[in-house]
Amino acid sequence: MIKKLLHVAIAVKSTAEWESLLRDQLGLKVIKSEDVPAQGVKGTIFAVGDSEIETLEPIDPQGTVARFVERRG
Numbered sequence: 001m002i003k004k005l006l007h008v009a010i011a012v013k014s015t016a017e018w019e020s021l022l023r024d025q026l027g028l029k030v031i032k033s034e035d036v037p038a039q040g041v042k043g044t045i046f047a048v049g050d051s052e053i054e055t056l057e058p059i060d061p062q063g064t065v066a067r068f069v070e071r072r073g
Helices: 015-025 064-072
Strands: 007-011 029-036 041-048 051-058
Touching (some): 007 064
Antiparallel strands (some): 041 051
16 A cells, blocks of 8 residues: 655656646646756656656657657657
């Protein structure tokens, strides 16, 4: 049984599109946004109560997240 959810990460093509949904339509606040070159992503974290949703946008077209998004959409 899940008692607490700390963090959910979503691989996305465009953080801007998801930011519009999560911030503008659902009212979530951006906690932090930064490029993580070592992982080939731009990560943006949104507060959801005591939990977080993180979008991972590929910044390296050869990176793991970029390949995942390309295969899975």
